[in-house]
Amino acid sequence: MRDRESNYPLPGYRTFGFVEVESVPDFDPVREYPHAQALRNGPNVFKVVQDNVNRRPIEVRLGTTASRLVTNTGGEIAELVTRDSMRKRAIKARRGVVLACGGFEADHGMQRQYWQFNPVLSAVSRGNTGDGIRKAVAVGADLWHMWHFHGSYGFRHLDPTYPVGLRMKRLPDWTPGSTPPDVKMSWILLSTAGRRFMNECPPYVQDTGHQALDVFDPVTQTFPYVPAYALVDEEGRRMYPLAKMLYNDRAAKRYDWSNDNLKEVELGILQKADSLAELAVKMKMDEAVLRTTLERWNAQCADGRDGDFDRPAGTMTPITTPPFYFGEVWPIVSNTQGGPVHDARQRVLNPFGEPIPRLSGIQEN
Numbered sequence: 001m002r003d004r005e006s007n008y009p010l011p012g013y014r015t016f017g018f019v020e021v022e023s024v025p026d027f028d029p030v031r032e033y034p035h036a037q038a039l040r041n042g043p044n045v046f047k048v049v050q051d052n053v054n055r056r057p058i059e060v061r062l063g064t065t066a067s068r069l070v071t072n073t074g075g076e077i078a079e080l081v082t083r084d085s086m087r088k089r090a091i092k093a094r095r096g097v098v099l100a101c102g103g104f105e106a107d108h109g110m111q112r113q114y115w116q117f118n119p120v121l122s123a124v125s126r127g128n129t130g131d132g133i134r135k136a137v138a139v140g141a142d143l144w145h146m147w148h149f150h151g152s153y154g155f156r157h158l159d160p161t162y163p164v165g166l167r168m169k170r171l172p173d174w175t176p177g178s179t180p181p182d183v184k185m186s187w188i189l190l191s192t193a194g195r196r197f198m199n200e201c202p203p204y205v206q207d208t209g210h211q212a213l214d215v216f217d218p219v220t221q222t223f224p225y226v227p228a229y230a231l232v233d234e235e236g237r238r239m240y241p242l243a244k245m246l247y248n249d250r251a252a253k254r255y256d257w258s259n260d261n262l263k264e265v266e267l268g269i270l271q272k273a274d275s276l277a278e279l280a281v282k283m284k285m286d287e288a289v290l291r292t293t294l295e296r297w298n299a300q301c302a303d304g305r306d307g308d309f310d311r312p313a314g315t316m317t318p319i320t321t322p323p324f325y326f327g328e329v330w331p332i333v334s335n336t337q338g339g340p341v342h343d344a345r346q347r348v349l350n351p352f353g354e355p356i357p358r359l360s361g362i363q364e365n
Contacts, residue, residue, distance in 0.1 A: 008204075021045050035250040066131070069097060069139045069359070076357040077139065096358035099348070101132025103336030103363070105149075114146040114338065117214045117223050120331045121156060121165025124247055128336075136340040136361065142351040145365050146338030152209035153189070153228070154243055154332045155269050163252050165332040166243040166269070167206075168230065171315065175203050180312030186236030188297055188319065189329060190229045194285035195293055197225055199309040210331035227328040229283060233319045237261050242270075242327075261325070270327040279324045294319055339365035 021044035029036060029043035036043050053060065063084055070079040070090065077097050079090045104110040105122045107130040112118055122128075137143065154167035172181040181201065191197050198212035213225040232242070241257045242264070257264065264270045273279035276294070280287035300306050301318040340348045340361050347355040 021048055024048065033248075035252075036248045037246050066135070069135050071139055074357070075140075077359045093358060096360060098346075099132050099136060099340065099359070099361040099363065101135075101363060102128030103149075103339065103365075104128060104130030104133060105333050105336055111333075115149075115214075116216060117226050117331065120149075120151070120210070120333050121154065122163070123151070123154070123165055123167050123332050123334045125249055126163050126252070132361075132363070133339055136348055136359070139359065140350040140356055141340040141348050141359075143338060144341045146336075148337040149210075149333045150207040150335050150337065151331060151333040152206045153213060153329050155230075155264075155327050156330055157255065158268050161253075162255065163249065164245065164247045165330060166245060166255075166257065167332050167334075168209075168243050168329070169240060170206055170244070171201060173204050173206075174312070180314060182312075182314030184239065184317045185311075185315040186239045186317050187230045187232045187242070189225075190231055190283075190285075190290075190293065190326075191224050192222075192227075192229075192285075193224065194280075194283065194289040196297065196308060197228070199306070199311040201311055201315045206334060210333070213331045227330050229326050230329045231319060231324065231326045233321045233324050235321050236317060236319065237325050239317075264327070265325065270325045272323050272325055274323045276322075276324070279326070283326060335364060337365050339363040 020041050022041055024044050024047045027044070027047050029047070033043050033046070036046075061082070061084070065083045066080055067083050067088075068081040069077055070081060072078040077093050079092055080097055081088065081090050083089075102125065105124050105128040106126045107128070108119065110130045110133075111120055133143065152167055152170075154165045157166060168187070171183050171185055174180045185201050187200065188196055189198060189200050197215075200209075202208050202212070213223075213228060215223065215225055217224050230242070232239075238260065241259055242261050243257045245255055245257065261270060265272050271282055273282050276291060277287055280290045283290070296308075298318045298320055300308070301316045304313045304316070306313070306316060340363070342348050342361050342365075343355065346360045346362055348359045348361045350356055
């Protein structure tokens with residue numbers, strides 16, 4: 001455990017620590033977890049958990065769905081109904097049940113109920129379908145924070161069977177009050193009208209990058225930033241891969257973004273235009289508006305200050321050298337923050353603030 005600057009310095013943040021497993025002896029995550037694509041030390045954490053489970057008399061049931069919680073006449077959680085490929089069974093809860101379920105990143109129906117802008121592409125497991133939330137509601141749990149999620153923005157693969165969004169390159173994190181990153185970001189984002197509308201590198205962008213897209217225009221009855229458009233020039237295209245896939249799914253078809261971004265041009269994820277006039281036609285935007293947008297952006301890059309949206313100066317990169325490249329950009333969810341209400345002891349509460357007997361939750365909400 002080590003101290004670190006808080007990403008969200010809200011009241012009480014100093015009570016939280018930051019735990020990271022830097023290494024595990026004789027562990028090769030590529031060999032043991034070949035489907036995992038997490039950054040840095042994430043696989044190390046799961047290896048430590050797996051080893052500790054294996055050393056204890058804990059039965060792990062794979063391929064088993066936990067479908068429903070059952071209460072007794074006193075309202076206590078008494079059983080968990082499960083189903084596997086062979087049969088349905090009820091497992092008695094000797095002391096209680098702890099819900100350690102995922103969120104609803106892959107449940108688009110639940111997203112439509114709680115989020116005003118859609119679609120939102122998932123960057124994570126297809127297994128997070130909100131089933132733990134539904135089980136808790138069925139026994140009387142209240143819900144909170146269902147509107148909130150951590151995410152960013154990225155591209156959509158043109159193969160409709162591809163399960164996740166293609167999140168744009170992650171730049172170094174920064175927080176208000178800290179030194180913003182001095183790393184070039186090759187793109188700007190444009191609305192459907194051809195204008196910038198946000199700081200493309202907000203604090204902690206992989207948690208907050210989607211938020212500026214969540215705008216409803218009551219005059220046009222549209223979400224003008226869904227989709228938005230990422231735009232780079234030839235220098236930006238050569239700078240680095242514009243996206244990277246980070247999902248852990250053994251059954252999913254793997255896609256690796258190309259180093260030079262040209263495979264994505266061939267696939268149609270990105271489109272190429274040799275001139276500003278051609279760019280305006282392909283983006284279906286007014287050429288004069290698009291020209292004004294780029295002239296203003298390039299002038300601000302020369303001045304070293306984004307006077308419109310305060311993007312960190314170190315990330316600003318001019319867009320001047322044709323050909324130009326663009327792609328549709330969509331909001332992406334990394335992890336949802338909503339779920340059953342709980343108290344400081346992690347007891348799940350009903351709408352009256354009363355604990356549901358023998359039910360606890362340790363979700364990230």
